Amino acid sequence: MRHSLIRVIPQSEPRLTVTSNRAEATPSVSSAFIEANTVPVLLSELQQEHIIPVYVKDNEPLISQADFIRTTQEISSSVFSGGQIRAPQIRCSHPIKGRIPEAKDKPADQLLDWEKTLYYERMMFLLEIPSIINTIDGNQLTLTIGGVKAYNLDNLYNRKGAAEHFKVFIGFNNLVCTNLCVRTDGYLTDLRVNHVEQLYAGIYNLLSSFDQDQHLRQMQALTDYSITERQFAQLLGRCRMYQHLPSEKKKSIPPLLYGDSQLTAVCRDYYRDSSFCKEEDGSISLWKLYNLLTGANKSTYIDQFLDRSVNALDLASQIQGAVQGKSTSWYID
Known part of the structure; x- marks a missing residue:
């Protein structure tokens, strides 16, 4: 459509x-x-x-x-x-x-x-x-x-x-x-x-x-899927682990460009953000998760900003594929 x-x-x-x-x-x-x-x-x-x-x-x-x-x-x-x-x-x-x-x-x-x-x-x-x-x-x-x-x-x-x-x-x-x-x-x-x-x-x-339409369809699709509080915790933990993985292990995993300071902001805003925080049961839609990532990206320096912006959508789409059962993701089971 x-x-x-x-x-x-x-x-x-x-x-x-x-x-x-x-x-x-x-x-x-x-x-x-x-x-x-x-x-x-x-x-x-x-x-x-x-x-x-x-x-x-x-x-x-x-x-x-x-x-x-x-x-x-x-x-x-x-x-x-x-x-x-x-x-x-x-x-x-x-x-x-x-x-x-x-x-x-x-x-x-x-x-x-x-x-x-x-x-x-x-x-x-x-x-x-x-x-x-x-x-x-x-x-x-x-x-x-x-x-x-x-x-x-x-x-x-x-x-x-x-x-x-x-x-x-x-x-x-x-x-x-x-x-x-x-x-x-x-x-x-x-x-x-x-x-x-x-x-x-x-x-x-x-x-x-x-x-334009393809970009909008990709983002719109994120609104149809959510992850649980447990899955969010696993995702955040795996994201923190990624930076410390052996080089050989990283080669088989889609890259993550977010550092600890941005991930801390994502965790904080999961509870506090007025527009994109979790639901009462702890679940969060992938659209909201994506916006927590792009919001945390505001603390990035100019030379890394756009690469991390693209990486946020890539990560959210990876998680969508795993939730749908169409693919697997190291970041979330």
Whole structure:
């Protein structure tokens, strides 16, 4: 059964406008989609106040984080033409601070703003498309596009033309909790390009080929299955054990990317989360379990965030197969 995604937006809501072929709209009022070690940054700040790293050997600039965002906006407005697209939510981490040469001898506390330089090594952004929406178990999901640019993945000691690394995704954002839902076919984990034209092509191919309905069906199916309190306890215990298994044993088990701090948050929220906690008998639906995992993922650093988001859906689907009796899973009997 195909899900209907398009809804009519009331006239009181902000509408899509296009300036210089790029989508501009009201920013989302959602809470942060990622929290760990990040700060919110405006696109105008990235464009006007942050320096751009260069290749050491020829002093040529890399593709800027702002250009990455603007390129994604342009493609999004083309692929989803006529839809409302909100202004980007941007989170940055790992600031690289500097100063202009004229201020090299000044004490740090005497530096003027114009004498300081700054860029963030890692940046992640989201573009929400609230005109494309669906509901699962009473939770509204809106189509979301975004990416990660982390300069630490690039070889800055090279010349212009060396491959630059980008991460790009398309998925859904759960508006109840701002949890990001991403699956494998909506994620380019390592898009390597030499120039903006290649970046444009890679993003366009991902967005134009993404199967929204298949992603929604996979998540909707999680609402039909639950695990008991005993099974949840076994799952959590096996997840903690996984990191300490011998390497040979790990090869036969689907990987788990969540660490102890995220698993602790899942256990805590199993009892306390207002939207996704257990039922009175201790059981919990796989949809709620999945959202506990994506909620715990907010404490992840930018460079691991998307991989763990995909891993959460993979794990929930594995457990679904075991509950259905269609497959076995080491994580749950």
